[in-house]
Amino acid sequence: xxxxxxxxxxxxxxxxxxxxxxxxxxxxxxxxxxxxxxxxxxxxxxxxxxxxxxxxxxxxxxxxxxxxxxxxxxxxxxxxxx
Amino acid sequence: xxxxxxxxxxxxxxxxxxxxxxxxxxxxxxxxxxxxxxxxxxxxxxxxxxxxxxxxxxxxxxxxxxxxxxxxxxxxxxxxxxxxxxxxxxxxxxxxxxxxxxxxxxxxxxxxxxxxxxxxxxxxxxxxxxxxxxxxxxxxxxxxxxxxxxxxxxxxxxxxxxxxxxxxxxxxxxxxxxxxxxxxxxxxxxxxxxxxxxxxxxxxxxxxxxxxxxxxxxxxxxxxxxxxxxxxxxxxxxxxxxxxxxxxxxxxxxxxxxxxxxxxxxxxxxxxxxxxxxxxxxxxxxxxxxxxxxxxxxxxxxxxxxxxxxxxxx
Numbered sequence: 001x002x003x004x005x006x007x008x009x010x011x012x013x014x015x016x017x018x019x020x021x022x023x024x025x026x027x028x029x030x031x032x033x034x035x036x037x038x039x040x041x042x043x044x045x046x047x048x049x050x051x052x053x054x055x056x057x058x059x060x061x062x063x064x065x066x067x068x069x070x071x072x073x074x075x076x077x078x079x080x081x082x
Numbered sequence: 083x084x085x086x087x088x089x090x091x092x093x094x095x096x097x098x099x100x101x102x103x104x105x106x107x108x109x110x111x112x113x114x115x116x117x118x119x120x121x122x123x124x125x126x127x128x129x130x131x132x133x134x135x136x137x138x139x140x141x142x143x144x145x146x147x148x149x150x151x152x153x154x155x156x157x158x159x160x161x162x163x164x165x166x167x168x169x170x171x172x173x174x175x176x177x178x179x180x181x182x183x184x185x186x187x188x189x190x191x192x193x194x195x196x197x198x199x200x201x202x203x204x205x206x207x208x209x210x211x212x213x214x215x216x217x218x219x220x221x222x223x224x225x226x227x228x229x230x231x232x233x234x235x236x237x238x239x240x241x242x243x244x245x246x247x248x249x250x251x252x253x254x255x256x257x258x259x260x261x262x263x264x265x266x267x268x269x270x271x272x273x274x275x276x277x278x279x280x281x282x283x284x285x286x287x288x289x290x291x292x293x294x295x296x297x298x299x300x301x302x303x304x305x306x307x308x309x310x311x312x313x314x315x316x317x318x319x320x321x322x323x324x325x326x327x328x329x330x331x332x333x334x335x336x337x338x339x340x341x342x343x344x345x346x347x348x349x350x351x352x353x354x355x356x357x358x359x360x361x362x363x364x365x366x367x368x369x370x371x372x373x374x375x376x377x378x379x380x381x382x383x384x385x386x387x388x389x390x391x392x393x394x395x396x
Contacts, residue, residue: 060367061167061349062341067370067385068276068293068300075277075292076088079337081304082098082260082281 088254088270095121096129096236097189098260104247105254105268112251117243121259124239127154128231130177131188137229140221141177147213147222155216161234164348165209171352173323175206177228180321183312183328200313203327232319237301237347240264244343262301264343269296278337278372280306291372291380291389299343303350304335320354331357335374338364339386 089107091114093100100121104113128137136154150158161174180186182201207227214221223229241264244257248267256265256274265274273294281288281304293300305328309318322329336353340346349369353360361383364371370386382388 061345061369062298063368063384064295064298064339064341064370066296068295068339068387069273070387071272071275071292071294073275073292075275076090076103077101077256077258077263077274078277078279078281078288078290079258079261079263079300079302080279080281080288080290081302081307081335082262 088256096125096259098236099258100260101256101258102243102247103256103274104251105270106251109251109253113247113253113255116247116250117257120243120246121239123153124157124235124242127151128157128229128235130230131186137231140223141228143223145222145224145226147215147220150219150221152219155214155219155221157231157235157238158212158214158221158229159216160238160344161229161231162209162212162214164234164344164351167348168352170209170323171355172233172348173206173209173321174229174231174233175209175211175223175227176321176323176326177230178226179203179206179323179326180230180232180319181228182326185319197312197314200315203325205326206321206323208323233351234344234347236260237262237264237299237343240343241299262299262343262347263295264299265295265297276300278302280304280335280374291387293387295339298339298341299346300337300339301343301347301350302335302337303347303354305329305331305354306334320351322355329355329357331355332375333357333360333373334376336360336371338369338371340369 088103088105089110091102091110102113102117104110126135129135130137130141132138136150140148140150164172165174182203184200207225211224211227212229213224236259240257240259240262244255244264244266247255254268254270256263263276273296275292275294277288277290277292279288279290303320305318305320309316318328320329321327331354333354336350338346338349338353340349349364353364353371353373356363360373361381364383368384370384371382372386373381380389
């Protein structure tokens with residue numbers, strides 16, 4: 001009697017594992033298909049963008065990564081009005 | 083990453099002097115080719131003295147929508163961003179005001195003409211009159227607005243050239259267009275040394291201060307150089323959109339460093355227009371700046387190093 005119960009429980013467990021496995025495969029396949037659809041739908045937009053420099057942040061004047069450092073002597077270049 | 087001494091090329095563009103520095107002498111010709119291509123495209127888009135430019139076509143459209151290139155759309159976008167970030171102090175709709183002061187031709191011609199007739203000033207229509215539709219690649223000017231992108235286009239072009247050169251050639255680069263300076267890529271030993279002065283053409287040891295930068299941009303705005311006689315009085319090119327006349331500023335020259343050259347130029351131009359209010363604004367924004375009064379005294383903000391002259395740091 002006890003042995004039958006154990007066999008039944010093992011069969012139910014194996015059945016559950018198979019169901020989870022099928023679901024995992026289906027979810028994975030759906031993810032791959034969605035990725036392919038998104039790539040086809042929007043990929044050409046990414047290619048169409050000009051290869052220019054990154055645009056600055058739009059919400060504020062961006063401060064420099066570091067303030068200018070003191071330097072001696074003549075400059076390599078001048079900044080003044082033109 | 084630090085690297086060795088850069089190679090230099092100097093040439094004329096946009097009625098001013100351009101300087102190109104790259105960290106690799108063999109790369110200079112290719113860097114120059116990239117710069118020439120980009121600068122020619124910017125000139126075709128927004129030189130308001132060229133009859134065949136896009137800006138001339140848009141200004142002549144009398145409020146009708148005009149098809150524009152992606153590049154011109156980017157330039158207009160940069161100008162509108164500058165206006166937005168300065169509450170309209172750096173306004174691209176000052177074209178009519180400049181023409182009214184006689185600045186309707188190349189600056190060399192204007193200076194050679196001597197005293198030119200001037201018209202009474204009136205406030206600029208305002209940047210909100212510029213309608214840019216980037217998705218449909220169209221622009222329209224309302225309220226009689228006339229565009230002048232002089233405050234941002236040169237600096238934007240310096241950023242663009244510099245970044246393209248650094249990225250395509252894998253080197254460090256500095257591009258200066260009339261003193262609007264952008265740097266990108268590996269930095270030479272000790273940084274890029276810049277002489278900050280009133281006139282960019284005055285030479286590397288002109289009165290001023292030498293500083294070193296390693297990223298972003300540095301720009302200087304001044305009322306001292308691009309000035310001429312109009313209607314019997316001395317005027318300059320930095321227009322206060324609130325009046326439509328030359329900005330009446332306590333500063334003769336303002337230099338600013340920022341994350342890009344166009345941002346530095348936006349801030350330095352706004353600082354001239356904001357006059358005494360500029361110091362608090364620059365300090366509050368964390369922008370290192372050097373401001374020179376008419377008498378030559380200097381004030382600095384947000385970590386700009388003090389120089390040898392009489393200085394007050396905020």
